[in-house]
Amino acid sequence: MPSKSTVIKTSVVALFIAILYRYWLVTPVLHYLSIGKWQFVAIIVAAATGCIMLLLRLSTLPVVCVSVASLLLGGTWAAWQVPNDVPISVSGAFASHLEFFWRHIIILTVAITVGEFCCARLVRGHRLTPD
Numbered sequence: 001m002p003s004k005s006t007v008i009k010t011s012v013v014a015l016f017i018a019i020l021y022r023y024w025l026v027t028p029v030l031h032y033l034s035i036g037k038w039q040f041v042a043i044i045v046a047a048a049t050g051c052i053m054l055l056l057r058l059s060t061l062p063v064v065c066v067s068v069a070s071l072l073l074g075g076t077w078a079a080w081q082v083p084n085d086v087p088i089s090v091s092g093a094f095a096s097h098l099e100f101f102w103r104h105i106i107i108l109t110v111a112i113t114v115g116e117f118c119c120a121r122l123v124r125g126h127r128l129t130p131d
Contacts, residue, residue, distance in 0.1 A: 002062075009056045014070045017049060021074030021108070025101075026082070039104075046108045050115025054123070063116050067109045075101055 002010075024042055033041075046067075053063045072094065080093035088096070098105075 006058070006062075010058060010062055010066055013049070013053055013056065013058070014066045014073070017067060017070035017112075018074035018077065020045065020049075021071050022078045025075060025078040039107075042104075042108060043111045046111035047115030047118070050112040050117070051119035053112070054116045054119045060113065060116065064109060064113055067112045068105065071105045071108055072098070075105070 024038075024045075029038060050063065053066075058066075075097035076090065076094040079097040080088060080090055
């Protein structure tokens with residue numbers, strides 16, 4: 001059973017990722033950047049989030065689970081609040097987001113996990129080097 005502090009840290013990170021992803025989807029920055037550059041920024045931010053998760057001492061399985069759940073939550077939130085001519089349900093927003101953005105969810109989850117892994121290797125490598 002996870003400790004109370006682990007649950008709190010995981011919840012805060014989940015909320016952080018969901019908010020970042022929601023704003024990544026709705027921010028009109030694409031008027032200034034290409035889609036490729038904007039996706040590159042998202043991958044860099046996702047990898048940095050993985051490093052933050054490592055520094056919070058979260059293990060890999062919760063990182064992957066929280067990443068996927070947070071990205072789905074943020075995407076559903078964005079799809080549900082987008083102005084529509086017809087009201088959309090939460091389940092409809094979830095299905096719509098998943099249908100169109102499943103690749104982004106996978107890419108960003110992998111980026112978060114790889115960011116955590118690389119940061120762990122750097123931290124372990126740094127600790128092993130003599131002063």
